[in-house]
Amino acid sequence: MDLDAMYKLTHGLYVLGAKDGERLVGSIVDAVMQVANKPVAIALSCSNTSYTKSCIDKTKEFSLSVLCKKVDPFVVANFGFQSSKNVNKWENVEYSVCDNLPVVKDSLASFICKVLYKYPLESNTLYVAEVISADNGKNDNPLTYLDYRSYFKKDVMESFQKFIQPKKGKEMSNEGKKWVCTVCGYVYDGDVPFEDLPDDWVCPLCGVGKDLFELQ
Ligand SMILES: Cc1cc2nc3c(=O)[nH]c(=O)nc-3n(C[C@H](O)[C@H](O)[C@H](O)COP(=O)(O)O)c2cc1C
Known part of the structure; x- marks a missing residue:
């Protein structure tokens, strides 16, 4: 199909x-x-x-x-x-x-x-x-x-990167390491510690589950 x-x-x-x-x-x-x-x-x-x-x-x-x-x-x-x-x-x-x-x-x-x-x-x-x-x-x-799908998504993604950028400088837990999505590269920088996110939490950029994140 x-x-x-x-x-x-x-x-x-x-x-x-x-x-x-x-x-x-x-x-x-x-x-x-x-x-x-x-x-x-x-x-x-x-x-x-x-x-x-x-x-x-x-x-x-x-x-x-x-x-x-x-x-x-x-x-x-x-x-x-x-x-x-x-x-x-x-x-x-x-x-x-x-x-x-x-x-x-x-x-x-x-x-x-x-x-x-x-x-x-x-x-x-x-x-x-x-x-x-x-x-x-x-x-x-x-x-x-x-x-x-044809042209607008690029602008949408850029605007989201700008929105989350200021938070990126924040001190993270795990001795400076960050949880990174292995599928799209999204770096988790939310206020809730990654470990405390619910099991059904998904990557806001590509939608995969927590299990596809790595501490880098
Ligand atoms: C272009 C686009 C189309 C989407 N279409 C749908 C849809 O039709 N139904 C749906 O449930 N989610 C759809 N989504 C996904 C939700 O908008 C997304 O998962 C959102 O983060 C859910 O937020 P919430 O957890 O606050 O409900 C779409 C996302 C995008 C970017």
């Missing part, structure tokens, strides 16, 4: 927002589409490792912000390369609150959704959700997953 064929399915890029008690969480998703018009409903697929997903399971509601081609690449890095479990991602972007849920400022459109059905898959969970409200923000071109 040639999985590259899957990239020819057209997707946009969206910021998914949810609540974790009083805290706001979120992630980048591309697996979204409208599936009905009565009621207006969308399908959303979330990775089972996503912290935002675990919050949606509790609250059964989420927001979606449609990103435009001119979006700051850091918005994608912020929501797509790190987990809300450890980071307050919404503090790093401009947003407004609609029905208690966060939406990215200047997004092309935004939706507030309530989960109707949930279908578990091995890697993901598929949600069918009713669109409770829709805001038709501004008129511009949406960023697609194809844009991300």
